[in-house]
Every structure is written in C-alpha cells, then in structure tokens.
Amino acid sequence: MKIGVLALQGDFAEHIATLKRLGVETREVRLPENLTGLDGLIIPGGESTTIGKLATDFNLMEPLRQFGKAHTVWGTCAGAIFLSKDVSRPQPLLGIMDIKVERNAFGRQTDSFESDLDIHELKQATNSSHPYHAFFIRAPIIESVSGSAKILATLPDGRIVAAQQGHLLATSFHPELTGDTRFHEYFLSLAS
C-alpha cells in the first residue's frame, strides 16, 4: 500500500513520519502526476488558504476531486476545511464532503487546546478502550453534516470535530501531532 500526503504547505512531514512508523510506503504530492498509483491521500494541517491557492495554481483541484471519488482521502484541520463544501467565505475548496465547516471556530491561538475524545468507531476498529488525546490548533469545527456524511466525534458540548462519508474522513484536530497512531490505523483500514 502506498499513501500520498499533500505536501503543498503544512505539517505533511509529521503525517509521513506517523505512516512510516506503521510501516507504510509514502509519497509527497505536489503536482497532479504524483497522485498516480496511490491507494490513499492525507491532506495535512496548515493554512487552508495557502493550500487552496497552491492547489489551484498547480492544477491540482480537479485531479484531487477525481482521486477522492475512488480513493480514501483524509483531511486534518486545514485538510478538513479543504474537503468541505462550505466555509462561509470565498476560498478554493475541493467540496467533495457534505460537511459545512467554520474556520478558527474556537478563537485565536491562545484558545487552542488539547483534550481527550471518546471515539467509538476508533476504539472498535483498533480494539482499544482508552480515550483519544487530541490537539486543536486554531481549529475549525464541523458545523453540520449532510447527505451520507456521518458524525464520528464530538466534544462534550456536542460540537462536531470528526466526520466520515464513505471513504472520506475529516478531523478538525491533529492525530499527526500525537504519538497515538490509532487514527492513522483507522484511515489505513479504510484505504486497504
């Protein structure tokens, strides 16, 4: 199995390091031709406006949409924003997931936080019972899911922070910043 990580901007190296720990072959994706032969793709954290602009300038928008039709794609934070249909402001989006996202929903950096999450699907898929410790960095929330998209995780107050639609995954937090590989394992189980 070979997994690509969109390497336009952001913490793609952290995703690659986590995948390597799991023994997975990886490739950095900067141009459309880099998508050939991949079994899945991760869109990392970073700045969604920067990633969107570079994806537009290097003709990646349509190839990424096509890739997402047949393959597993996971967006973390900026990546989740990029996958969404609507962020209530004009910026390039892939629009392949039926989720509406609010950017910087918790405020500015001093409001960034870490917290434990209880994610049923994750525990089940990885046969584990301990909570998932998540990092929210100027994080978005998923305001609502529609169509076949379903909620995967919420904060105790009910705000949605992870969603899944078939083979598409979106998390507003950063599993690549933790030593906990369970979310990557879950992603790989969808990709295989």
Next chain:
Amino acid sequence: MEQQTGTFAVKKGLAQMLKGGVIMDVVTAEQAKIAEDAGACAVMALERVPADIRVQGGVARMSDPELILKIMDAVTIPVMAKCRIGHFVEAQILESLGVDYIDESEVLTPADESFHILKHDFKVPFVCGCRNLGEALRRIGEGAAMIRTKGEAGTGDVVEAVRHARTVMGEIRRLTTMDAAELMTYSKEIGAPYELVKETKELGRTPVVNFAAGGVATPADAALMMQLGVDGVFVGSGIFKSGDPSKRAAAIVKSVTHYRDASILAEVSKNLGEPMVGRTVAQLPESEKMAGRGW
C-alpha cells in the same frame, strides 16, 4: 475530560502548521490582505519593516495596538507581532490583543541587555531568533515554541541567513555523531540546556520548528534556505520594498513549496520586477548589525 490551553505542545503545534510556508512582514491591513491572497501562511504585523527601521534609525518599539488589531481583522491567517528583547510588558500587551505568535525580536531595540523574556509564563507562543544552536536552545529553554535563524534583517542580502542556517545545521550534524558522554561538555561549550542538547541529538533536528529570516528577497533565496534544511521562511522587507509585491509574494510562496524543482523555480522567477534595493552586509558598520542583539 478537561480542555487545556496554552500547553507547550499546543504552542509548538501552531508552528508545525506554518511549516513549508512563508510568513510576511506587513505594515497595513491592505498589505496583510495582499499577503494572504498571495498564499502567506501568516503575517507579521509591524509599523515599519526592518529596511525602514535601518534608514530612519531611532528606538524601534512594539507597534501601535490599533494597527495590529486592524491587521488581525483583515485576514483569517495567523497574525504575529514583535516585542523588544526582554520587554515582557510589551509581550503582555500583545498577548492581551490576542495575537497568535509573539516574535521577541532583535529587529527592535533591545529593552534588556542581559535577559530575554521568560516565555513559559505566557499562553501565547513565542518565536525567537538565533545565530547558532546554543542560542536556539537557550531560547527554547526560556519557552520559545519556534525558532528562526536571524540573518541580517532589512538588508536584502541573504549571506547572514545562510551563515546562521549553515551554522545551526552543521552543529546538529556534529551533535548527532557525538558519544553520549560528550554531551554535558558540549552543552557547557555552547551554553545550552543539557536536556535540550540531548533531545536535539535524539531528534536529529531542533526540538521546535525552525524558519529562516533576515535577507530573503527572491524565490531563489527562499528555496536556498529550504534546501539548507529550514522548515519555512520569513520575508520581511523583501516583498513590500520590491516593485511588484503581490507577484513577488506569490512567487516566493511557490518557491518554498517546490524548493527542489529548478524548472518551477525558473518559471516563478520570471518578470518579477525590481527586487528591493538592498545593502550588502559586508559594508554595514558593526553598530548597524541587528543579529548580534540577543544573549
């Protein structure tokens, strides 16, 4: 399940999101918007870019909070602002404004000639400059969650940025080959906390994100710094002191993404208009060099 804010992991985490990106100095809300549209991953809100601080002289201080707030309102990307070395009250003010990162910067006139700010005391993360590994690790020891090599700000001459990046990378390469028994003496020699020296050896890199700064003026300069091993690039005067800021800003953003692809670098370097005029660092009198500020 309690939520914890202001942890070191969360501070360091924002810098990780900036990797592979360009942070641009801006002095107005309009410039901030141009920078965001060009693909900047963050902006540094300032009253004067370093090139103007050099020309105008005088004491350089934290910017007017009103200006910083206007810039914060204008863009959705992170906004950084500078305080003077050791001026922890300027830092408290910037924190209360809600800036996303504070640069305790040698570009401003130092407020304390012996001590930097104890950055662990703050919820907002700090970035600090360095010329070598010892300086980088001292700043991290004080709580900096991001590091940048200093270069020589406001010159448009990349030579000092190269010197400082090569120094840090070279020291890390040597450190990785050292025997564990050598580390305490090495810590003493470079004036760095032992635990951080050990961590750097284990990681084979700085324990926090490290950007280049001070003298980057072209896409080729930015790609050069990336190939030398930094995680991203600050561009100060180089963009808004050039002939076509918007085009140059977008070109530098692309060059940082495709820093190993010479044909793309050639393409984005075409027809950028006049670069900033610049001053050669070799001709600067010692008293005008900013990089020596910091202890």
